[in-house]
Amino acid sequence: MRARPSFPQLLLNALHGRCPNCRQGRVFRGWPNRVLPRCPDCGLSYFRESGYYLGGMIITYILTAFILLAAYLVSLLIPGAGAFSENFKFVFWTCLAILLTLVLVRPAYSLWLSLDFWLDPWQPDEPT
Ligand SMILES: [Zn+2]
Secondary structure (H helix, E strand, C coil), X not given: CCCCCCHHHHHHHHHCCXXXXXXXXXXXXXCCCEECCECCCCCCECCCCCCCCHHHHHHHHHHHHHHHHHHHHHHHHCCCHHHCCHHHHHHHXXXXXXXXXXXXXXXXXXXXXXXXXXXXXXXXXXXX
């Protein structure tokens, strides 16, 4: 069994969308968040139970909410930002939220898988 990677390594691995066990195989098979059933390199199952990636969705939403809030607070400091119409602001924040979700969904899913594997590793040959 492999040594547990350090936390920065785990984050890096998750950002690259790699298998938490062998760190070679891809996690995703399609855009934006279609996860392979198992690792193409070592055979590690990516689905421990049904609804497994609910945690990934939650991480996506939390990250999106935090970044939106931070962006909103920063926007309050920009002089002249209040001059935009309410409609423009609504469209702007909606587009930003959708964009952020699309950008974050992969790292979040991958992070969820990596974190779970890091906390409680399972074996590639384990039946699913
Ligand atoms: Zn693997």
